[in-house]
Amino acid sequence: xxxxxPATIELxxxxxxxxxxxxxxxxxxCVKCGRALGPPLPAPGxxxxxxxxxxxxxxxxxxxxxxxxxxxxxxxxxxxxxxxLGAWLIVPLxxxxxGGKAYRGGPGALVVAAxxxxxxxxxxxxGRDHVIEMLHASGALRYxxxxxxxxxxxxxxxxxxxxxxxxxxxxxARRYAAWQHTRIELAFRTRGM
Numbered sequence: 001x002x003x004x005x006p007a008t009i010e011l012x013x014x015x016x017x018x019x020x021x022x023x024x025x026x027x028x029x030c031v032k033c034g035r036a037l038g039p040p041l042p043a044p045g046x047x048x049x050x051x052x053x054x055x056x057x058x059x060x061x062x063x064x065x066x067x068x069x070x071x072x073x074x075x076x077x078x079x080x081x082x083x084x085l086g087a088w089l090i091v092p093l094x095x096x097x098x099g100g101k102a103y104r105g106g107p108g109a110l111v112v113a114a115x116x117x118x119x120x121x122x123x124x125x126x127g128r129d130h131v132i133e134m135l136h137a138s139g140a141l142r143y144x145x146x147x148x149x150x151x152x153x154x155x156x157x158x159x160x161x162x163x164x165x166x167x168x169x170x171x172x173a174r175r176y177a178a179w180q181h182t183r184i185e186l187a188f189r190t191r192g193m
């Protein structure tokens with residue numbers, strides 16, 4: 001060596017002990033308590049606001065539940081096994097699960113929820129006659145409105161608003177996921193698992 005000291009880093013333990021070690025060491029235990037040392041723990045900070053995230057995921061789940069209910073009522077009434085009915089059963093189920101996963105801070109699931117909302121909008125607008133048929137088959141039409149086309153456009157509009165809300169909530173979902181990751185890392189390091 002040329003006389004210069006190797007680079008060192010300071011590692012911290014949850015018990016408060018600190019230790020200066022060479023930078024190349026990856027696993028170092030605490031002299032005081034025996035736990036693994038690591039870089040300084042980040043300050044946990046307050047939970048970020050998730051109002052828009054919660055509203056977007058709840059709207060996605062609501063729209064998906066409406067579409068799933070219509071599809072189930074239509075399937076029960078007509079005993080039809082068409083590909084369109086299969087899509088009407090699968091897409092809303094995926095929307096319900098994606099909305100639940102996105103609510104827990106999954107940005108990827110939030111994008112999936114937005115895509116599913118867009119698919120529901122397309123299914124309502126492109127297959128308007130099929131949606132009207134499902135509305136009639138459900139039997140709930142007499143309790144809601146007489147104008148089936150207006151109700152179909154209303155479902156499509158609600159799905160479109162839910163999709164836009166999902167896209168607008170992406171920054172909140174990313175902050176929330178990062179906050180959760182910090183909390184999990186802090187819990188993992190403080191419990192020594």
